[in-house]
Amino acid sequence: MxxxxxxxxxxxxxxxxxxxxxxxxxxxxxxxxxxxxxxxxxxxxxxxxxxxxxxxxxxxxxxxxxxxxLAESQQGIMELIDGAREKIGLIKEIATFIDLIADLLVLAAAAYAAKPLPILAALQEVQADVKALKAES
Amino acid sequence: MKASRPLAVLLATLVLAGCANLQEIRDYADASAEFSAYTELTTRFRDTYQREQPYLSGEAERLARDNDQKRQAAYADLLVIHQRVTLYMQTLARLAGDDAFDLSPQIDSLSAGIKAHPELGIDAQQVDAAANLSQVISRWLTASYQQRAVRSMITEGDPHLQKMLVAMLTLIRYYRQTSENEKNTVLGFFAVEIPFADPSQDRLLLALARAQLQTRSAEYNELQRQYDAAEQGIRSMAEGHRQLLANLDRLSSAEARAMISKFAQDIKTIRENLGTVRS
Known part of the structure; x- marks a missing residue:
């Protein structure tokens, strides 16, 4: 031009x-x-x-x-949006972590009571939680 | 009983401090996201050729077709600007949202888990008390984390956002000027042709031409209001964000909250008006 x-x-x-x-x-x-x-x-x-x-x-x-x-500003905005998502994501990890603790407690209780079926169920829950944590991190 | 009162006061204080008071920011960001998603004027700019084509011939028609191709090519990039601003505002609304940082469902399920197993030897009442306390503390912790996150987004986002909003205003000015040329081409055609029409021979044609002239004039007048409203809305978004930035340290003050609410309301009203305008 x-x-x-x-x-x-x-x-x-x-x-x-x-x-x-x-x-x-x-x-x-x-x-x-x-x-x-x-x-x-x-x-x-x-x-x-x-x-x-x-x-x-x-x-x-x-x-x-x-x-x-505007290219630079658009890039800047995208980086910020990604950053904010990460922050929300981080808190979600803590949430998953607490879920994991809750399920671990259930597992411990079931083990304490020595009931095989609840132990299996609780183990599966824990496994699912760990998977979720890995997926997020 | 006496010893529990200071505890209750402490808890109440923590609960209050735990409220991040971000409702107004959320309202502002929601209203702004909806506003920037309004792409009708951009689409109208893209479709200029369709509307002016019947009134063009020769060299002007050929140029108009070239322009049409250029506009079609630019359209995707122009939409991206809307999308980025909308995404920014949606993210800000989510970041300021009630549930973005809420851990209470997890704490509830934790305490339910403990209570379901008396064999752990923890008294249910103790569990409730512990859970309530953790609710308060986690809310307080996450609220301050949330406030920091919202603040940093506003601080870092402002220069970029302002630039994008200025760009949107500039583009609307170009849309308006392009539309002005379209208007003068369409209405000018009638203005030039009607005086030469012979009323005794072309009565039907003349009546149709006048009716069309009226319709198109009304359309272009209405359109001016849309451009005005769009500009006004973008200015409100820009000013609202500037005020958020200026009041970062006292976002919870009644004054700042009222002001942010007003921007949210303004933007919403302008958007609603745009929605009722027929295109």
Missing amino acids: ALANQQQVEALAASITGCADAIHGRLMQAIRDREIDRYTAQTIFQDEAVLRQQANSLYIDAANCVVKD
Whole structure:
């Protein structure tokens, strides 16, 4: 792009739009004063429309500049979001840890009572907790 | 009995300190997330060609088609900006959420586990007392952890967020100016053609053209309100976040909470107004 930055692109787009507006004002005046015929009016209006399309093309370039300038901030925001998720995740690990302790207690109690079925059930719970802890870390 | 009163006071204090008072931040972040998810104006920008195409011919039509391709290509990147801001706000809301750092279900299940096994020799009443105390302490610990997490997110996030919001405002300005050119192309077409139509021969055509002109004029007037509302909402989001940052150390003060609530309410109201505007 020949223009140095987004502001210059925007400024150029605005002045091209301004030209189109001026042409339109003069065209309407000419139509009211019956200075021109239909064909001439249509031709001038098409020229005006061409200018508006050129201005709009520059607005797209400017929008793309905005997106490009934002790369760093977008990256920063993503890192922050990931960091926050980790923090929430960390607390979840503690939660899983407490679950594990609870199940360990159940296991200990079952072992104490020497009941095979509850021991097996409790062992499975503990296994599941350990798996969950590993998955999170 | 007497000895238990200081304990009760201590517990009550801990409970109060344990409330992180982040409700207002959550409201603000929720409202902001919903607001930044409003992508209608961006989509309208992408679809400019469809609306202006019937009124164009020759060189202007060819340029318009090129512009259409450029806009279609840019659209995904423009949406990403909405998505990033929305994701940031959603994460902030979650971080400030009641349940983000809540350990009470685990403590409950722990105490239930102990109580279910009298053979451990721990008295049920003791278990309850211990569990209640752990609830309070864990709440207090996690609340301060949560406050630190929310604070650091706001502090580190502010410069990036402000930049993204400025970018959103700039983009809305481009959308508005693009739409202004579209409006002048569409309405200008009628303004140029209608005076040349012969009322005695083209009555039907003239009536249709005038009706179309009215509809499109109303549409563009309505659209101005949408651009205004979008800008206003983004400014409220930016100012709200600046205030969060400025009041980080007294987020629990009644004054700061009322102010943050007001921003949340403003953003919500603007978003609701946008929702009722017909596109």
